[in-house]
Amino acid sequence: MTVPTIKLNDGTSIPQFGLGVWQVPEGETEQVVSQALEVGYRHIDTAQMYQNEAGVGAALKTAGLAREDVYVTTKLNNSQHDPAKAKASLERSLMLLGLDHVDLFLIHWPLPTQYDGTYAKTWEALVGLREAGLTTSIGVSNFQPDHLDKIVAETGVAPAVNQIEVHPYFTNEDARSATLAHGAKVESWSPLGQGGGELSDPVVAEIASAHGKSPAQVLLRWQIDRGDIVFPKSVRRERLEENLAIFDFELSADQITALAALDKGESGRSGPNPDTFDWIPSF
Numbered sequence: 117m118t119v120p121t122i123k124l125n126d127g128t129s130i131p132q133f134g135l136g137v138w139q140v141p142e143g144e145t146e147q148v149v150s151q152a153l154e155v156g157y158r159h160i161d162t163a164q165m166y167q168n169e170a171g172v173g174a175a176l177k178t179a180g181l182a183r184e185d186v187y188v189t190t191k192l193n194n195s196q197h198d199p200a201k202a203k204a205s206l207e208r209s210l211m212l213l214g215l216d217h218v219d220l221f222l223i224h225w226p227l228p229t230q231y232d233g234t235y236a237k238t239w240e241a242l243v244g245l246r247e248a249g250l251t252t253s254i255g256v257s258n259f260q261p262d263h264l265d266k267i268v269a270e271t272g273v274a275p276a277v278n279q280i281e282v283h284p285y286f287t288n289e290d291a292r293s294a295t296l297a298h299g300a301k302v303e304s305w306s307p308l309g310q311g312g313g314e315l316s317d318p319v320v321a322e323i324a325s326a327h328g329k330s331p332a333q334v335l336l337r338w339q340i341d342r343g344d345i346v347f348p349k350s351v352r353r354e355r356l357e358e359n360l361a362i363f364d365f366e367l368s369a370d371q372i373t374a375l376a377a378l379d380k381g382e383s384g385r386s387g388p389n390p391d392t393f394d395w396i397p398s399f
């Protein structure tokens with residue numbers, strides 16, 4: 117099973133598929149990530165906010181893979197936007213992950229209603245962290261078109277990726293096309309709609325049956341065929357294997373269009389709206 121790589125605008129490459137570990141409890145993370153690495157995953161998406169970086173680090177240590185063979189992303193917590201905090205915060209992540217650098221570091225949320233909307237200053241701090249070698253690539257998450265325009269206008273540096281919610285019930289087309297227009301790649305979060313209605317949608321079921329694949333595999337393949345990067349979460353070995361087994365079929369152009377037509381607009385969102393989300397954790 118060969119996972120394709122995607123070239124980023126900073127010249128580096130990222131595996132197009134991986135494992136997301138949001139809501140994997142810290143006590144189970146080592147085991148889940150170890151299983152994923154065993155079945156062939158080489159890309160892990162975590163975040164300071166998920167509070168399970170140490171579990172990811174323990175699994176990486178046990179696996180003993182060459183550092184260049186596994187791609188690790190973490191994200192700056194909402195409580196760490198102050199540029200004076202960003203470096204220490206990434207250093208803490210590196211300590212928990214047992215790494216001397218991550219492959220990709222993201223601003224998790226823009227928080228336009230907090231910190232006087234100074235996320236461009238936070239972005240400038242991430243540029244410094246990349247220059248210091250603590251992360252190979254930098255990007256953002258949950259950035260709307262105007263947030264992207266602002267950081268590029270103020271710093272002249274485009275993110276390598278924008279990690280945003282995308283699945284057929286919420287195609288998020290404005291944010292997706294603005295990301296691509298800036299030369300960044302889209303990382304699609306909650307590609308399975310967090311295990312919700314899309315998995316039993318009749319359109320998805322019909323396409324799945326035509327290919328002899330599961331609904332989850334069709335949802336993931338849709339993202340791959342559109343050129344986006346995905347990392348579905350599962351804590352179950354059989355689903356980790358199922359989700360990875362998507363590189364032996366392709367959707368037709370008509371099937372890609374039929375899935376995109378399931379878009380429900382704002383009501384299809386499963387997570388918060390980045391224009392108003394302003395949660396600052398106490399950690």
Ligand SMILES: NC(=O)C1=CN([C@@H]2O[C@H](COP(=O)(O)OP(=O)(O)OC[C@H]3O[C@@H](n4cnc5c(N)ncnc54)[C@H](OP(=O)(O)O)[C@@H]3O)[C@@H](O)[C@H]2O)C=CC1
Pocket residue numbers: 135136137138139161162224257258279280304305306307308309310311312315332333347348349350351352355358359387
């Ligand atoms: N930047 C951001 O703000 C955000 C980033 N993310 C990232 O995206 C990743 C993925 O998104 P996430 O929200 O976790 O949700 P997903 O869309 O990946 O869905 C995960 C859910 O689907 C279930 N599931 C997994 N595989 C299958 C399958 N083959 N068949 C049926 N059900 C399945 C899982 O259950 P089970 O575990 O029991 O198998 C879980 O309940 C996150 O883990 C995180 O890394 C997510 C949200 C926000």
Ligand SMILES: O=C1CO[C@H](CO)[C@@H](O)[C@@H]1O
Pocket residue numbers: 138163165224386387388
């Ligand atoms: O990554 C994340 C998972 O979802 C959470 C709640 O919707 C978000 O806060 C966070 O961005």
